[in-house]
Amino acid sequence: MGDAVTLLYKHLLACPACAGEIVFQPGTASCASCGHVFRKTDARDQWDLRLAVPRARTVIYQLGGPPMAPTNLFEKLPPNPVGEMRDWSAIDPQLIYGNRLTPELITYFPKAQSSDDWMLDLGCGIRNFETICKEVTGFNYIGVDYEGEGPDALADAHALPFKDNSFDFIISIAVLEHLAFPDVAIEEAFRVLKPGGIFIGTVAFLEPFHMDSYYHMTHLGTARTLEHAGFEIVAMAPNTEWSGTRAQAEMTLFPGLPRFAKRHMTSGVTPLSKGMWAFRRLLHKGERTANMRRLVETTGGYRFVVQHPMSQTGAQV
Numbered sequence: 001m002g003d004a005v006t007l008l009y010k011h012l013l014a015c016p017a018c019a020g021e022i023v024f025q026p027g028t029a030s031c032a033s034c035g036h037v038f039r040k041t042d043a044r045d046q047w048d049l050r051l052a053v054p055r056a057r058t059v060i061y062q063l064g065g066p067p068m069a070p071t072n073l074f075e076k077l078p079p080n081p082v083g084e085m086r087d088w089s090a091i092d093p094q095l096i097y098g099n100r101l102t103p104e105l106i107t108y109f110p111k112a113q114s115s116d117d118w119m120l121d122l123g124c125g126i127r128n129f130e131t132i133c134k135e136v137t138g139f140n141y142i143g144v145d146y147e148g149e150g151p152d153a154l155a156d157a158h159a160l161p162f163k164d165n166s167f168d169f170i171i172s173i174a175v176l177e178h179l180a181f182p183d184v185a186i187e188e189a190f191r192v193l194k195p196g197g198i199f200i201g202t203v204a205f206l207e208p209f210h211m212d213s214y215y216h217m218t219h220l221g222t223a224r225t226l227e228h229a230g231f232e233i234v235a236m237a238p239n240t241e242w243s244g245t246r247a248q249a250e251m252t253l254f255p256g257l258p259r260f261a262k263r264h265m266t267s268g269v270t271p272l273s274k275g276m277w278a279f280r281r282l283l284h285k286g287e288r289t290a291n292m293r294r295l296v297e298t299t300g301g302y303r304f305v306v307q308h309p310m311s312q313t314g315a316q317v
């Protein structure tokens with residue numbers, strides 16, 4: 001029986017257990033090196049490339065270093081100086097709701113250089129961002145997630161089924177807080193991204209516990225985790241439209257109300273708080289009263305743009 005499987009991205013795949021070659025047959029696949037067996041799911045052309053049995057993974061930490069100093073942290077994410085700021089007035093509001101995309105973040109999307117360049121949507125869910133990613137970047141798109149019918153393939157972010165240096169661009173919107181071992185997942189993103197490649201994402205901070213979230217990160221935690229994997233921080237910012245108060249109001253405090261009503265319930269809090277901070281700033285000048293301090297203490301989440309350096313292979317290898 002010949003190999004009738006015509007996955008467009010088959011050349012990018014590798015065994016998530018041992019990095020060996022995956023050999024596909026209709027309906028089943030296996031690793032040529034370790035024998036790990038993978039199956040096709042009931043969804044259209046979707047393969048289950050998650051680990052079928054647990055595996056060990058070592059992460060090496062350098063202890064004793066200086067405390068984290070945030071680099072390229074902005075009060076509000078500036079547009080990419082060499083990017084294109086389009087008119088996004090017609091953008092689907094669902095794409096920019098909460099801790100998702102913003103017009104500024106989209107200006108950092110890289111552009112495909114050839115028709116064989118690929119991007120990965122890590123934790124793609126129902127593929128909300130596929131259309132805008134393809135339209136803006138021109139990349140071939142792969143979406144993976146741990147479950148659901150939307151992903152091209154089911155995959156575990158802690159053990160991605162891709163070869164090293166497979167992608168030019170990775171996007172991961174509101175996903176990292178849902179991972180049991182975010183350091184491992186970010187190392188995996190670094191591994192499958194090409195040198196020079198861009199990783200764009202958002203992560204929860206003061207959002208409530210939601211959808212079995214594990215780690216909600218501060219700006220220091222986000223930066224440290226990304227830099228530990230080897231990434232350089234291009235730009236990072238608190239989500240100024242999505243305060244912790246608003247996130248709490250819309251995600252948990254008032255179940256059953258429509259979204260506009262939930263938002264209205266606490267809409268006076270942020271202006272009042274800003275006023276108090278401004279008053280405190282009049283009395284006491286300094287870092288503790290700065291607007292950046294207010295933002296990092298109150299934001300619902302962070303957005304980041306990082307780059308895999310051109311000439312470096314991982315900080316810890």
Ligand SMILES: [Zn+2]
Nearest residue numbers: 015018031034
């Ligand atoms: Zn294997």
